[in-house]
Amino acid sequence: APVRPLSAVWAWPHSSSTPGAWACRTTAAMIFNFYIFDRKGTCMYYQEWNRPFNSFADMENSADEDQKLIFGMLFSLKELVSNMSPSKGTEGLHLVKTSRFTLHHLETASGIRFVLNTDSNTVGSLRSNLQHIYGHIFVEYVAKNPLYDPLSNDPIDSPLFERHLQTYLEGLSCFR
């Protein structure tokens, strides 16, 4: 997949109708990949834009292993985070950041998790973008799709959903 750096601070979002577009106005920023997990840990959706190095590439079921790793980490962290919280009512994990990547996370009360990996040039959390994906893309094209059954473990199979998701993510100013 082609690398998509955004160069320079001059790249103001040309359409501020994209919610959260102002969240990541900075130097080169890249989106790596995106996962949606259901409450049981099944990966309902996975999309990759850039992944120069994949430590699972040699294993069979590499996608599976990778998804299990991410979900397992988030699941364990959830318990940790709520126990560590100094005040009652934690919102849950926002992001996990290293010098190489930032993992943005949103878990809904219904247990659906949205995970977006970007590089670490993105400033701040893209949670509001994940919230937008949830409310305007997931709900509209998945939850409202008569063929979708939240109780089954099926992955999302909706070209319309994919298209809207891709358009939205690729349209975020950080990733132009």
Next chain:
Amino acid sequence: QLEKMGYNIGVRLIDEFLAKGGVNTQCQDHRETADVIAKVAFKMFLGISADVTSWNSAGSQFSLLLYENPLTEFVELPPQYSGLIYSNVLCGAIRGGLEMVGIKVECRFVRDTLRGDEVNEIQVQIVERIEETMGEGYADNS
């Protein structure tokens, strides 16, 4: 059957509610849950507001009072269907929606304006919190 239909609606409707209802954090206690259902959810999907009453002493059961019911606005029950709980789909929707946020309930209609009562009353019994578990693919194989 109606309850089952309602359940299927509820499990899907919950995501729309969470995304658009402005409530995306876990309710702290059952009272909050009841209030959110009565004031936010009913308003959002049916345009009516319900009252929360009749809490039992353990705090595990409450009633929702609906003074109007848009489902039955133009409906009369003919005599041969006098046993039909016409709006049972509402009970199912509540059960389905709550199950998806980890609360198991039983819901039933105790008073029904279609059958002669002055108000509609849905009794909600909170059974338990559902523990989150990972799916089978995560069985410990270390």
